[in-house]
Amino acid sequence: MDNRPIGVFDSGVGGLTAVKELTALLPHEDIVYFGDTGRVPYGSRSRETIIRYAKQDIDFLLSHDVKLIVAACGTVSSTLPASAGSALPVPYMGVIQAAAQAACALSQGGRIGVIGTKATIRNNAYGKAIRGVRPEVRVFGNACPLFVPLVENGHFSEKDPIARAAAEYYLTTLKRERIDTLILGCTHYPLLHGLISAFFDYQVTLVDPGRETARAVQTYLTVHGLLNGQTQPGSHRYYMTDSAEDFCEVASVFLSCDIHADAQQVAID
């Protein structure tokens, strides 16, 4: 047993999709969440800047004595080298591997699409992870930089005309390629699930990296005897680098609950 919290971070609110899945699978775990809302987005920044920010985010979580760190951010997961994780005093997980494995298991026709931020698509981390599991699979990547601000501003319903126009703009080439599976390679994108499903007029299996990573965390903690032994529901603390009020407003959409009492703005740089 290990009753220390799980640390989760993202450039902003997107990683809350992973928190939601973790909470459902591991209701007794305490969670410390860090969202770098003062510096979001990471996805359009250089590799050097993303790595510098990610290291500061990790140091912040380590200062809260976490037992495991999840980079619930496609951009960080595809940019920070795996060796950075092995240098840490606690286990470190990104979202790429679990999502790639799920997509490979689910894809019937071997045509997998990946959408994400510019940095995630540029790094081709998903493509490499997928081909590491199934070398014969064809991977089609597309950067969708407008999806993050759309989600953060509440434009994610399948009836929303702006969101529909963006889906048409970003996903038409993937539809033309007849992908059968699509990795929502940025942790903001699961909120666009309904919109994206509706856009494809044939069956496409959508993979949520937050959900797959939550399953991987559950397996890791179970196998290594690191689950929290408490019987009451876990406590959650949320830290962010811009307004707590704004964070809580968007978070209520992601988590379907009010987190005001557990949220605090901090400075980390």
Ligand code: DGL
């Ligand atoms: N949540 C981040 C990701 O998964 C996207 C936001 C950003 O660009 O920082 O890539």
